[in-house]
Amino acid sequence: MKFINYLESISGVSVFPLTSLIVFFLFFILVGLKVYLMDKNVLNEVMNLPLRDDDSNPSNQK
Amino acid sequence: MELEKYYYDNRIVKNFAYATVIWGFIGMLVGLLAAIQLIWPFMNLELPYTTFGRIRPLHTNAVIFAFVGNGIFMGLYYSLQRLTKARMFSDLLSNINFWGWQLIIVAAVITLPLGLTTGKEYAELEWWIDIAITLLWVVFGINLMGTIIKRREKHLYVAIWFYIATFITVAVLHVVNSFELPVSFAKSYSMYAGVQDALVQWWYGHNAVAFFLTTPYLGLMYYFIPKAANRPVYSYRLSIIHFWALIFLYIWAGPHHLLYTSLPDWAQSLGTVFSIMLLAPSWGGMINGLLTLRGAWDKVRESVVLKFMVVAITAYGMATFEGPMLSLKNVNAISHFTDWTVAHVHVGALGWNGFLTFGMLYWLLPRIFRTEIYSKKLAGFHFWIGTIGILFYAIPLYWAGFTQSLMWKEFTADGFLKYPNFLETVNQIIPMYRLRVVGGALYLIGVIAMMYNLYKTVKSGKLVANEEAEAPALNNQKFHNPGEHWHRPLERKPVLLLILSLIVILIGGIIEMVPTFLVKSNIPTISSVKPYTPLELEGRDLYVREGCYNCHSQMVRPFRSETERYGEYSKAGEFIYDHPFQWGSKRTGPDLHRVGKKYPDSWHFNHMLDPTSMSPGSMMPSYPWMIEDQLNTATLPAKIRAMQQLGVPYPDGYDKQAMHDLKKQSEEIAAGLSKDNIEVASDREIIALIAYLQRLGTDIKASHLQTAKQ
Numbered sequence: 057m058k059f060i061n062y063l064e065s066i067s068g069v070s071v072f073p074l075t076s077l078i079v080f081f082l083f084f085i086l087v088g089l090k091v092y093l094m095d096k097n098v099l100n101e102v103m104n105l106p107l108r109d110d111d112s113n114p115s116n117q118k
Numbered sequence: 119m120e121l122e123k124y125y126y127d128n129r130i131v132k133n134f135a136y137a138t139v140i141w142g143f144i145g146m147l148v149g150l151l152a153a154i155q156l157i158w159p160f161m162n163l164e165l166p167y168t169t170f171g172r173i174r175p176l177h178t179n180a181v182i183f184a185f186v187g188n189g190i191f192m193g194l195y196y197s198l199q200r201l202t203k204a205r206m207f208s209d210l211l212s213n214i215n216f217w218g219w220q221l222i223i224v225a226a227v228i229t230l231p232l233g234l235t236t237g238k239e240y241a242e243l244e245w246w247i248d249i250a251i252t253l254l255w256v257v258f259g260i261n262l263m264g265t266i267i268k269r270r271e272k273h274l275y276v277a278i279w280f281y282i283a284t285f286i287t288v289a290v291l292h293v294v295n296s297f298e299l300p301v302s303f304a305k306s307y308s309m310y311a312g313v314q315d316a317l318v319q320w321w322y323g324h325n326a327v328a329f330f331l332t333t334p335y336l337g338l339m340y341y342f343i344p345k346a347a348n349r350p351v352y353s354y355r356l357s358i359i360h361f362w363a364l365i366f367l368y369i370w371a372g373p374h375h376l377l378y379t380s381l382p383d384w385a386q387s388l389g390t391v392f393s394i395m396l397l398a399p400s401w402g403g404m405i406n407g408l409l410t411l412r413g414a415w416d417k418v419r420e421s422v423v424l425k426f427m428v429v430a431i432t433a434y435g436m437a438t439f440e441g442p443m444l445s446l447k448n449v450n451a452i453s454h455f456t457d458w459t460v461a462h463v464h465v466g467a468l469g470w471n472g473f474l475t476f477g478m479l480y481w482l483l484p485r486i487f488r489t490e491i492y493s494k495k496l497a498g499f500h501f502w503i504g505t506i507g508i509l510f511y512a513i514p515l516y517w518a519g520f521t522q523s524l525m526w527k528e529f530t531a532d533g534f535l536k537y538p539n540f541l542e543t544v545n546q547i548i549p550m551y552r553l554r555v556v557g558g559a560l561y562l563i564g565v566i567a568m569m570y571n572l573y574k575t576v577k578s579g580k581l582v583a584n585e586e587a588e589a590p591a592l593n594n595q596k597f598h599n600p601g602e603h604w605h606r607p608l609e610r611k612p613v614l615l616l617i618l619s620l621i622v623i624l625i626g627g628i629i630e631m632v633p634t635f636l637v638k639s640n641i642p643t644i645s646s647v648k649p650y651t652p653l654e655l656e657g658r659d660l661y662v663r664e665g666c667y668n669c670h671s672q673m674v675r676p677f678r679s680e681t682e683r684y685g686e687y688s689k690a691g692e693f694i695y696d697h698p699f700q701w702g703s704k705r706t707g708p709d710l711h712r713v714g715k716k717y718p719d720s721w722h723f724n725h726m727l728d729p730t731s732m733s734p735g736s737m738m739p740s741y742p743w744m745i746e747d748q749l750n751t752a753t754l755p756a757k758i759r760a761m762q763q764l765g766v767p768y769p770d771g772y773d774k775q776a777m778h779d780l781k782k783q784s785e786e787i788a789a790g791l792s793k794d795n796i797e798v799a800s801d802r803e804i805i806a807l808i809a810y811l812q813r814l815g816t817d818i819k820a821s822h823l824q825t826a827k828q
Contacts, residue, residue: 076388076629080366083622087362091355098273103354105201105275106344 122270122591125584126199128486130212132581134192135483137220138185138475139572143565144227145180150558152177155739156551156706159729162739167231169739171665175242176230181467182240184223186331189475191215191258193338194281196482198262201278201341203271203589207264211257218254222247234304237662237698238319240326241295245306248296255292259285266612270589274612276357280337282612283365283619287329290623295322299764301756305659309764312693313380316701321372321627327463328368331471332434336364336403339431342478343410346423352409356402363399365619367392369626374445377454378675379701380690385630386447392626393445400438407431422497426477429505433469437462452527455671455705457547458519461512468508468561476500476568483572489579496571504564510557518550527679535682540708541733548737644691647817649766650810652754652776653783657810659757660749660803661700664741671702672711672814685712685815692818695766707738714816719787720794722808744803751780783809 155161155170162169199206206212225247229235235242243251262285266278295318298306308315344351351357373381373389408431411418418424440462444453453459484491491497525543528536537543650658661667674680676687688711693699717725724731727745729738755773762768769775781800787808788800798804 072629072632076370076625079625083366084363087359091358094355094358099354102273102275103350105271105273106197106277106341107348107350 120590121588123586123588124203124205124270125586127195127206127209127212127583128581128585129583130206130209130216131192131196131482131486132583133216134188134195135479137216138188138192139479139565139569141180141184141188141223142472142475143562143569145177145185146558146562146565148173148180149177150555150562153551153555153558156737157548157555159737159739164740164742166233166664166741166743169664169741171668171739172231172233172235174668175235175239175665176227178240179226179230179242180223182326182330183226186335186467186471186475187219187223189471189478190284190330190334190338191219192482193342193478194262194334196486197277197338197341198265198281201271201275202265202269203587204265204269207261207268211261211264215254215258215261218250218257222250222254225250233663233665235662235665236298236306236308237665237667237700238295238308238315238322239667239703240323241292241319244304245296245298245300246303248292248298251292252289252296255285255289259289263612263616270592272592274615275341276351276354276361277337277340278612279361279615279619280333280340282616283361283623284329284334284337286616286620287325287333287365287369287623290620290627291322291325291329294627295319299760301760302753305753305757307757307760307764308698310697310699311764312696312699313382313690315696315699316376316379316693317373317381317385317631319699320375321369321630324372324375325369327466328364328371331466332368333365335471335474336360338474338478339403339407339427342474342481343407343427343431346421346427346477346481347411347414347417349410349414352406352412356406360399360403360406362622364396364403366622366626367396367399369623370630371396371441371445373630374450375703376701377445377447377450378677379673380688380693382690388630390445390447394442397439397442400441401435404431404435404438407434422491422494422501423477423481425498425501426473426480429501430470430473430477433465433473433508437466437470440465451675451677452523453519454675455703455709456519456523457515457550457704458523459704461515461519464515465508465512468504468511472561473504476504479568479572484575484579486585487576487579487581489575492571492574492578496567500564500567500571503560503567507557507559507561507564510560511554512557514550514553514557518547518554521550522547526683527677529679535679538683540683541735544706544737545735644689644818647692647694649695649761649768650813651783652758652780653787653806653809654813655757655761655810656749656751656754656780657806657808657813658700660744660807661810662698664744666710667700667702669702669704669706669738670708670710671705672699672709673701674709674711674815680709684709686818688815689818692815695761697761697764697766710811710814712815712819714812714814715819718794719790719808719812720796722811723791723796723798723804726804726807741804744807745798747803748799748801749784749803749806751777754780 151161151168152170152174166172195206195212226243229244229247230242234244236244262281266274266282297309299309300306310318340351340357370392371389373385374393375389377386377390379386408428411424411428418428443449444459444462480491480497522543525537525546530536672688674684674687681687721732723745725733726741728740729736754776758768758773758776762772784800784805787805788798791798
């Protein structure tokens with residue numbers, strides 16, 4: 057006997073794979089959109105954060 | 119704007135750096151010992167405490183939680199302070215984090231060789247250590263979030279997102295997987311049984327790789343690669359997609375450790391699909407890391423730090439390409455239970471985690487000690503011997519994995535197994551095991567060179583325990599600018615980010631687990647599957663104590679090559695009383711699920727006393743102590759009650775009856791052995807172990823017998 061038989065007895069089991077697909081799909085549309093629409097200035101500012109942290113150290117500014 | 123003066127805490131970074139070096143050395147040394155034992159079994163020193171089944175968990179736990187764990191804290195405490203322009207939230211919490219973590223490691227170093235284990239891979243530590251880990255993780259979380267909240271930098275750099283996701287996900291994984299019922303200080307039972315225990319364990323196990331060995335190190339990569347190369351990350355946009363895609367997808371992938379097992383088919387397929395998809399963000403991240411060096415590859419030639427980091431990212435890329443491939447059922451059918459898996463994880467551990475840690479150490483220690491690295495030449499030597507070590511480790515094991523798997527599956531023209539003796543397939547790959555020892559030893563030599571180099575470096579400088587820094591306070595700045603993108607405020611709100619990460623990882627976990635737990639009510643109760651007898655239960659606990667699952671699986675997959683070799687394939691309903699499940703993940707020895715009644719009791723007795731007497735050439739260690747030591751039955755009634763609490767249908771009040779039944783069964787076994795001229799007292803451990811081994815997988819044989827009779 058295969059497991060699918062027991063799963064059939066769970067009411068509405070098909071909702072699980074469907075939910076995962078929809079959640080997954082929507083989520084990545086959103087992330088993609090968000091990234092596409094990001095402001096370039098902010099991007100530049102944020103991506104340089106690791107390099108700027110030494111500036112805050114007075115002994116490094118000499 | 120007025121500048122605030124504050125100090126970075128470098129002492130805590132230094133402490134974690136020392137800890138990662140020392141534990142790394144110890145963890146790898148234990149790994150080398152384990153590898154040597156596979157060639158020379160006598161290298162277990164004839165002691166229970168140093169036998170493979172006990173030190174292999176010590177090795178994995180030491181490398182994952184002690185070496186990489188301290189490495190995470192080292193890099194995180196360094197980068198977080200600088201990215202947030204703030205000292206850690208609380209020095210007290212930092213110190214509790216440090217000393218508490220070391221205490222937990224010491225507890226592991228003591229308990230694992232003693233055989234105190236839950237029997238679940240990478241989660242072997244007993245219940246009270248699990249509680250300590252939980253508390254400590256909360257301390258770390260408060261310190262992490264506290265620092266972020268009191269920061270002086272508006273934006274949260276992507277590395278910090280990875281840290282936040284690591285914190286919350288590891289917390290969820292650890293707590294869910296550690297539900298166990300204590301029987302005594304030294305023993306607990308997993309609350310889950312069989313298939314469910316397997317699903318939870320590998321959901322945890324895979325995500326230990328994901329959220330302990332990967333996400334924090336990706337955060338570190340996003341900080342330290344730009345620092346070492348002195349240029350920003352290639353694409354910040356890509357890093358955002360990398361982050362969300364990775365944490366979303368990773369959490370689903372666990373079931374790929376259970377392909378072709380008794381786990382429901384749909385869960386296996388789900389694990390496979392998400393594992394394949396994981397390739398995209400993983401490689402996105404790898405490319406992002408490597409391309410950060412665009413136009414700066416000349417620096418790689420000169421900087422040993424960058425050399426280590428480039429190989430680390432490349433190893434990450436290789437391991438994350440291989441992972442999805444191994445999740446394909448047809449590939450997994452070959453790779454699973456073989457040394458291929460071992461090679462795969464070591465590309466990740468030695469290459470990705472090891473080399474990134476070394477790169478960070480060489481970069482960071484001279485900085486906080488205001489000095490230069492003692493010997494660049496020696497560091498270069500470390501790089502090359504380490505790289506060669508990885509190759510010598512991984513390639514022979516890939517070879518071994520392929521070879522052995524194909525031998526397991528080969529049939530003669532007449533339809534018989536070509537290598538019916540499992541040992542033949544083991545002896546074939548011993549030369550590969552030798553080469554692996556060489557690889558591991560080379561890698562360790564590199565680490566020793568590093569220890570000397572770092573020692574000299576530290577000696578030549580002086581720790582700047584409190585590094586001065588200045589930045590304007592954040593509360594003067596506007597938090598939300600009208601008209602800006604909606605995600606910007608989110609990036610500035612760490613708690614919201616934390617909650618969103620939590621939701622994202624919970625989706626996968628819940629969708630995967632809920633149906634499998636619902637299945638419980640529908641589980642195919644095989645009427646002949648009965649709870650273990652008290653003696654068998656004690657024997658099973660000995661099996662767990664000795665870590666037999668490190669080399670033997672209890673899961674016959676539905677392949678003809680396996681049913682021919684071992685017997686009927688394993689059914690989900692057979693494991694319903696198994697707290698914890700013991701399916702294993704590697705067959706250094708044969709599968710044991712159908713070993714029950716295959717050999718006489720005397721065979722098992724002689725085999726445990728000296729495996730080579732029954733299987734000439736066997737690399738299994740001998741277990742003389744199990745013949746000498748008396749079985750400790752002090753907690754038997756408590757164990758029976760615990761099992762009842764977990765739903766095992768022993769009759770009411772059976773805890774009082776159990777001792778009587780145990781004695782009766784052990785006397786029968788001892789009498790049987792006596793007939794074969796083996797004199798052993800009935801109260802020895804070996805009797806319980808034989809009882810358990812002889813029970814394994816026999817329930818279903820009984821049901822077949824019944825059907826046949828009818």
